[in-house]
Amino acid sequence: MSAADEKIIRRIYRWDLDKTYLQTEFDSLSDLVRTAFQKAHQKKAVPGAAALIRELKADGDARLCIVSGSPTQMRTVLAEKLKLDGVAFDELVLKDNVRNLLRGRFKALRGQVGYKLPTLLNSRLTAPQDAQEVLFGDDAEADAFVYSLFADMVARRVDEPVVHQVLKAAEVYPDDIDRVMAVWSKIPAADPVRRIFINLDRLTPPAYFQRYGPRVVPIFNYFQAALVLLADGYLKPHQVLHVAVEMVQTAGYNLLTLSNSFQDLMRRGFPLGQVIQSLTEVAQGPGALLNSVRPVPDIIAAFTKRISALGTPPVPPPARDVDYLSLLDDARPRTHKKRR
Amino acid sequence: MSSSVTPAPLQPVTIAFDVMGSDLGPEEIIRGVAQLTLDTPHINALLVGDGAVIDAALADIRHNAERVSVQHAPEVVTMDEKPAAALDAKPNASVAVAARLVAEGEAEALVSAGNTGACVLSCARYFKLLPGVKRAALATVYPTQAVRGLKGDPFSLILDVGATVDASADDLVAFAVMGSAYARIISKNPAPSVALLSNGTEAQKGPPRVVEAHAKLQQLAGIKFVGNVEGVDIPKGTADVVVCDGFVGNVCLKMLEGVHDTVIELASYAYKEKLLWRAGLAMLSSGFERIKQVTDWEQYGGAPVLGFDRMFIKAHGRSRARAIGNAGKVAAKAVSHQLAAEIQKALPK
Numbered sequence: 119m120s121a122a123d124e125k126i127i128r129r130i131y132r133w134d135l136d137k138t139y140l141q142t143e144f145d146s147l148s149d150l151v152r153t154a155f156q157k158a159h160q161k162k163a164v165p166g167a168a169a170l171i172r173e174l175k176a177d178g179d180a181r182l183c184i185v186s187g188s189p190t191q192m193r194t195v196l197a198e199k200l201k202l203d204g205v206a207f208d209e210l211v212l213k214d215n216v217r218n219l220l221r222g223r224f225k226a227l228r229g230q231v232g233y234k235l236p237t238l239l240n241s242r243l244t245a246p247q248d249a250q251e252v253l254f255g256d257d258a259e260a261d262a263f264v265y266s267l268f269a270d271m272v273a274r275r276v277d278e279p280v281v282h283q284v285l286k287a288a289e290v291y292p293d294d295i296d297r298v299m300a301v302w303s304k305i306p307a308a309d310p311v312r313r314i315f316i317n318l319d320r321l322t323p324p325a326y327f328q329r330y331g332p333r334v335v336p337i338f339n340y341f342q343a344a345l346v347l348l349a350d351g352y353l354k355p356h357q358v359l360h361v362a363v364e365m366v367q368t369a370g371y372n373l374l375t376l377s378n379s380f381q382d383l384m385r386r387g388f389p390l391g392q393v394i395q396s397l398t399e400v401a402q403g404p405g406a407l408l409n410s411v412r413p414v415p416d417i418i419a420a421f422t423k424r425i426s427a428l429g430t431p432p433v434p435p436p437a438r439d440v441d442y443l444s445l446l447d448d449a450r451p452r453t454h455k456k457r458r
Numbered sequence: 459m460s461s462s463v464t465p466a467p468l469q470p471v472t473i474a475f476d477v478m479g480s481d482l483g484p485e486e487i488i489r490g491v492a493q494l495t496l497d498t499p500h501i502n503a504l505l506v507g508d509g510a511v512i513d514a515a516l517a518d519i520r521h522n523a524e525r526v527s528v529q530h531a532p533e534v535v536t537m538d539e540k541p542a543a544a545l546d547a548k549p550n551a552s553v554a555v556a557a558r559l560v561a562e563g564e565a566e567a568l569v570s571a572g573n574t575g576a577c578v579l580s581c582a583r584y585f586k587l588l589p590g591v592k593r594a595a596l597a598t599v600y601p602t603q604a605v606r607g608l609k610g611d612p613f614s615l616i617l618d619v620g621a622t623v624d625a626s627a628d629d630l631v632a633f634a635v636m637g638s639a640y641a642r643i644i645s646k647n648p649a650p651s652v653a654l655l656s657n658g659t660e661a662q663k664g665p666p667r668v669v670e671a672h673a674k675l676q677q678l679a680g681i682k683f684v685g686n687v688e689g690v691d692i693p694k695g696t697a698d699v700v701v702c703d704g705f706v707g708n709v710c711l712k713m714l715e716g717v718h719d720t721v722i723e724l725a726s727y728a729y730k731e732k733l734l735w736r737a738g739l740a741m742l743s744s745g746f747e748r749i750k751q752v753t754d755w756e757q758y759g760g761a762p763v764l765g766f767d768r769m770f771i772k773a774h775g776r777s778r779a780r781a782i783g784n785a786g787k788v789a790a791k792a793v794s795h796q797l798a799a800e801i802q803k804a805l806p807k
Binding site: 324372386 | 470508513517518519521523525527528532
């Protein structure tokens, strides 16, 4: 394809892998070993994640950048897994822990901020300036913190001394701090990050993430992410239905769990009332995609019932600045002795 | 009726929880339900109450939102209100809305820690009595010396403890059948012994309705009727299911609770009074703790109202989260094992 034929990249979707895209267990040594030796076909994606990525990339104007803490040695198996799922990525950055070991950088083995933040900034450096970004992480480590800091650094909403303090508290090595600062200074100021989705793998209470403002959206599943992206104009109604159908067909989701997920978002202040109308029109249209789940009238009834069950709709959460210095705990590895 | 209970596969069950009206406030109920959604993948929860309160509490508690839905109900029946008048004045009270939703099939059972009278009355207004049952019964568990069932359960079941003050002989027979089915399913007791509470063990002892019920129960196949028991037999655990009318049952229950409270007060008096007594109590403390664990009523979650086509568990007004979660589990178990159908099968034709 010639450069002229290539579509302009309008959107960048950045994904973490473990516990965000993949259902990975690494809470114990045996989990880690099992994960390390799993073959591509044995790895399981989080329900709906693959379908969501496929739909987000369907228009050909989006870039998928994956940054994962998995070791570089797993590149082949991870790339194969993504291919099996029909997920085409543009970047796949993995952590070079052998190099960290050889350099005696033991803190970098567990550290999230010192690895992910420079990776994100480096990627942004080569990204089209107008491209909007939507980020996907999880609640197992520091994704909400790192992604928010990245977004605010690019938008220049956070000062250099604060970033310095944060990186120091996160035990990033001094030369790496210098590199972060250097890359950051080269990135043109913009405000590209629209949403940060946090997959609640550990079922952290959603209110915990209010400290990061409404840009961070904790989700219990990717149907919820698809609904928010529909409301934001990133997906079309039939694409949301594709995500739902994959979750029903591959992971046992049903009308009850999907409609509960929908209501959960509304109760958290997402104005999704209009979304249901557009979904209804598509669901009733030719092909009636959702008939494979339940008869369409049942589905519509279940969702409208969830809306009518609510009292006064809650107000969407207000925008707020993030006070990173008060959130330093979130920047440390989960098992860090200083983390409360 | 089958003599043993075959474990049914865990099919999805939705339990409605009346979030309002408990002594400890809605947060305690919500905490219990939140934990339930984490522990039991087959139980879905329908929370009924003040939507804003529920949303605020849920946002701060670890839970699985895929298994929770909320129905806003703007009114509450408080503990000190007269049930009938309160329900008439507040048609959108949480307990009434919850009962209506269960009747409409939005959930399969109801759990409430609110005003008992309002709960029972809501069930009576929205649920249907099973064919062959004329009056519902409120059952409760009581810790006993004897243990029973596959789980070594120390609790016996007493019913009725307040739903039907004046029960006929046929009502008592129906209570016996309902209690037996409940004990079989919930306590995993394949053949629970059932007794009538009276003022003597002989068949002719007691008021005419008890004597008549005794005769009818002796003829009834499918339950293990062991005759009459006296009040003293309740804490001994002579029978697994003790049947009486709501007036007697309620007096009994309150007396047993009074004895329990008095013993606690005496122990606390002894603890303060003499150093020697205090030392003695301290030496016994591990034994007391063990007894407390074994007789922990919270594991049962609450008292079932039996006789309706839908299950209702009345949790204690002071129920903590654990008790609420367990009430949900008991309700789900009763639904999964089709308690209503089991009762109906065993009723005299």
